[in-house]
Amino acid sequence: MSHQKRNWLERLRKMKGYSQEEIAYLVHIDRSYYSKIESGVRVPSRRLAEDLADLLNFHVSVFELEESPFHFALQDSPMVIAHFDLELRYTWIFNPHTDFDPVSVIGKRDVELENNEGTRELMRLKQEVITVRTSIRRKISFPLSDQTYEYDVTCHPLFNHKGKLIGGSSASTQLIKEEVQTKDYEIPSC
Structure with a gap:
């Protein structure tokens, strides 16, 4: 692991109004150990990761995603x-x-x-996935700072380790608008 600070974890903790000491107490670990998890120095055990996920309302797989080779493969992808x-x-x-x-x-x-038709459509898609508890795929256009981007968005319901619906996940792939050009190629003679 690259020891990258888990800023997302720190932000979730602060949004819930907890100090590091309070989190550590609630999941029965030492504050310094929790601090190392938040700073990215330590990876929690599966059981501890589940306790943290339950307490802060996120999906435990995030810790696994950090260690996955897909993390590096997707890093510079659209x-x-x-x-x-x-x-x-x-x-x-x-x-x-x-x-x-x-x-x-x-x-x-x-x-x-960003309040625009794309973000409103994405929120409708997410709400629908939570309501029907099944995956849905849709193309959505988002006007962003430099241009309008079209994404192929797939959302899935997310269940915690106890089987309780806690939200959803989304994977959005930017679609490239390309002009198809026809070229004549010569076939080499044998």
Whole structure:
């Protein structure tokens, strides 16, 4: 692991009004150990990760995603991956558009970040996924600072380790608008 600070975890903790000491007490660990988890120096056990996820209302898989080779493969791709809670607030995001800081989006809804038809449509999609508890895929256009981007968005319901619905996840792939050009190619003779 690259020992990258878990800013998303710190932000969730502060949004819930907890100090590091309070979190540590509630999950039965030492404050310094929790501090190392938040700073990215330590990876919590599965059981501890589940306790933290239950307490702060995020999906435990985030810790696993940090260790996954997919994390590095997707790092510079045109794909945004995120988790959101039942109130449609982001609890984690990976690889957002440069208009958005990945830490400052935690705890916010899409329309609080940018209120446009694309973000409103994304919120409707997320709400529908939570309501019907099944995956849904849709193309959505987002007017951003430099141009309008079209994304192929798939949302899934997220259940915690106890089977309780806690929100959803989304994977959004930027679609590239390309002009198809026809070229004549010569076939080499044998």
